[in-house]
Amino acid sequence: MFGVAIDDQVCDQLRTAFLSADYHADGVLGLLGPTAHAALGRGELEPAARACADGGALGALVRLFLLNEPVPEAEVAAALRPLPLADAVRSGLLHTDGESVRAALDLRPYGDDQGSWWVLSDLDSDARGGPVPADHVLGVGHASLSLARATARRPVGALLDLGTGCGVQSLHASRHAEHVTATDLSGRALALASATFRLNQLDVELSRGEWFKPVAGRRFQQIVCNPPFVVGPPRVDYVYRDSGLSGDSASELVIRQLPEHLADGGVGQLLASWLHIKGQNWGERVASWLPAQGMDAWVVQRDVADPALYVGTWLRDAGVDPRSPEGREQAGRWLDWFAENQVEGIGFGFVTLRHTQTGPADIVCEDLRQAYDDPLGPETAGWLDRVAWLRQHSEDEDLLAARLTVPASVALEEISSPAEDGWSSLVRRLHRQDGPGWQHDLDDLAAALLAGCRGHLDLGDLLGLLAAAHGLPTDVLVMGALPAVRSLIRHGMLVPADWVVA
Structure with missing residues (x-):
């Protein structure tokens, strides 16, 4: 087969x-x-x-x-x-x-901190000594590793691995999901994934079909997806990377359709690409693909490539020499398409969605292009917890009644320059030393507020004391502080006091 x-x-x-x-x-x-x-x-x-x-x-x-x-x-x-x-x-x-x-075939050990598996896939272009065929099944590549590290790992019932390829995401899912369903359009991919699962004695439901068609009408507690997200002209040169859809339409399709397959409280996570088009904001572009109700969404941009670098990278990935006549022809067609569509860059990153059933969507799109070593998965799980807490405290009075604390992993950094009377502060920055290393610049009032966040007083009481100490109207200080407090909570730089174990 x-x-x-x-x-x-x-x-x-x-x-x-x-x-x-x-x-x-x-x-x-x-x-x-x-x-x-x-x-x-x-x-x-x-x-x-x-x-x-x-x-x-x-x-x-x-x-x-x-x-x-x-x-x-x-x-x-x-x-x-x-x-x-x-x-x-x-x-x-x-x-x-x-x-x-x-x-x-490529058959190699692959493991995590709990053990090892064997993964079957096709030989890459280096091993083959030339370009890969159109039905090439990619092995354990950078994209699949990135998604595996970015996925939240919590016990779930039913999990869908959409576009499983050689089955890497399903292997990881087997650690925390009771039932795993893996789909793919490619029959060769499913044949290799099936052998991978049987070799590792894993029971995974396999189904062949396009996008969500094999699971029509079904809902899952978790969905992971490493789709063919390469953007460009609407063609399929290689099934592992090309969708046949124009531009970033493959990412748009998955993001638009995924919510209807999530159970209430279910989480979807995928790799995606989006176009940076002249005159458009990339975050607004991706946010427009999401529903206005019943969804938490965190879109993280990890990299932005210029069109020429992007084309050269993907040509080499398929084993095509950009200097060859074939490579130049493909590159020319690709770059012409980018120019015609005013594409200035191609963004790449992770999208995390959670079905909330009711209420307005909470959509956050942000850059995370700084270097960091920690896997994103634990941070994603923490972000979902913090956003859920904020949803429960969406009213100002509820947030003001909360007791918050600054985690031990957060430090205040100050940079000063010489001044006539000693030192003059240039930068005061809050820095998380774990996870993605979030940073927030602070003014004097924000630094004073955080100094008081030790879980002993309600936020409203702290703001009242701060207003009195600086001769400010309390309502004015509250109005300015709450948006910043919510942003700090999202990034784990302030957390509910009862979350911290003494």
Whole structure:
């Protein structure tokens, strides 16, 4: 089926062979060592080749699947036992090369902090030695890793992995979802994902079809989606990245249709791209795709690429040399489309949606292009909690009655310059030292208010004391302070006092 015929028996025997050889994430790291393992991650193969030269069965599997080297038949047969070599070739996993064997598919360990899986996908352009075919199934790439790190991980019932590809998001979902449904338009993708799930002994419901059609009428507690979000002319050169829709219409389609498939309180998270068009605000463009009622939405822009860089990046991703006649022809067509549509840049990031059933939509679009190391998933979960709390305290009197505190992870930074009477403050900035590292500039009044937020007094009482100390009308101070307080709560720089464990 679609060039892949990995049945249950092959999966069972392959799993036995891999476990026997320690072909898993920790086993590979142990064989290669940190230095060679890091080099392999950068695409530098020689340190890994040297490290696994005398590695027995595990070394043979690393050379076969991770280094894409020809390995003698006898070594492969021994490493795959009890799976017969002929069955591995017949299934489409391997192919013979004289008296040696090569991998016909990418099959690699992939893990998280709870354990390791094996992931099947197609060989990339480097391993193939040329451009990938139109039905190429991408492996564990930067986009899938980014979405996995940005996804909130909390126990849910039913989860939908829309456009599963090789199944990476479903693997992660299996840790916290009772039932996982994975869909894709590509039959080859579903065939490889099915083998991945069976190899890892996971029960995932698979369904083939376009966008949300396979799950029409169904609702889920969580939806994750890594769609074909590449923007440009309406064509499909590669199914893993191209939707056939014009511009950023693929991202728009998913964002518009996803809410109707969320259960009440359900959360959807996806990667998306959007156009930066001359004279338009990108945030307003994305916000226009969302309903006006019953939705929390957090749109995070992680990067903006200029059109020329964007085109060159995606050509190389598919194994097309931008300098070749084919590459120049594709680039020209792509850049002409951008110019005709007044595209000045292409934004990329994450969209988190939550179905709230009633009430006006709370849509926040913001840039998050600063560098940070923490995964975005915990921050996303925290953002949803904080927005839910703000929704419960949407009336001014409710917020004024709340007791708030500044978390220990938040610091106040001050920069001053020399002055005649000592130092003159230039910048006073609140900085979160965890998560995305949010920053907020403060004036003297805001700094004084936060100094008093220790969970002992209501916000209204603090503002009253502050107004009296500075000779200001309390209502004027309240009117100016509440929007800033809400923004600080969204970013986790102020939190309800009862959320902090003493």
